[in-house]
Amino acid sequence: MAVGSEQRREERSSRIAAAFPDSHVDAALDLLHLADMAWHDCYGPRELALPDKVVDDILLLADGGLVALIRIARQAVIDFRDIQVAADDLRSR
Template sequence: MAVGSAQRRQARTPRIEAQFSSAHVKAALDLLDLADMAWHDCYGPRELEIPSQVLEDVLLLAEGDLAKLIRISRAAVLDFRDVRMAADDERAKSR
C-alpha cells in the first residue's frame, strides 16, 4: 500500500525532532518532502520516496545540521552510492 507524503512526514517527525533544533524541524521536513519528489523524478514512477536506507545515511551524515542535510540530500539524489560510502565510513568509526 502506498504511503502519502503527509503520512511520511508524520512518521519522520519524531526522528527529525530528535536530531534537529526545534527552529529547523519544519524546514528539515520540508526538505525531505522535496527530496522525495526529486527521487521520484530521477528514479521513476515506482520510487515514491527516498529508500529508508538512503534516508538513514543522509540523516547520519547530516548530524542535525540543516545546511549539511541540504547538501547531503542533493548528493543522495544525484548518486546515493557516494552517500552510502561516506555513511559506511562514519559507521565504521563508531565501532
Template sequence: MFAGERLEAALDLLQLIDIAWHDCYGPRELDVPPAVLDDVLLLSGGDLAALISVAREAVIDFRDVRIAADANRAKNK
C-alpha cells in the same frame, strides 16, 4: 536531531527529497529508500546546511552517500 525552527525546515527538505527522488527514479521507485534516508540523516549530524548538501548528493548519486555513511559508521564503532 533538528530542534525548533530547524525542525520545520528539515521536514520541508525531506519532502523535497521525496519529490526529487520520485522525479529522478520513478515510477520504479516512488519513495526515498529507508536506508538512503538513514544515510542522509546520519551524515547531516543534525546540521541543516549539511542536510541540504547530503540530500542533494543522495538524489544525484546515493552510492556516494552510502560509502560516506558506511565509513562514518565504521569509524564510530
C-alpha cells in the same frame, strides 16, 4: 499500499525532532519532502520516495545540521552511492 507524503512526514517527524533543533524541524521535513519528489523524478515511477536506508545515511551525515542536510540530500538524489559510502565509513569508525 502507497504511503502519501503527509504520512511520510508524520512518520519522520519524531526522528527529525530528535536530530535537529526545534527551529529547524519543519524546514528539515520540508527538505525531505522535496528530496522525495526529486527521488521520484529520478528513479520513478516505482520509487515514490527516498528509501529508508538512504534517509538513514542522509541523517547520519547531516548530524543535525540543516545546511549539511540540504547538501547531502541533494547529493543523495544525484548519486546515493556516494552518500552510502560516506555513511558506511562513518559507521565503521
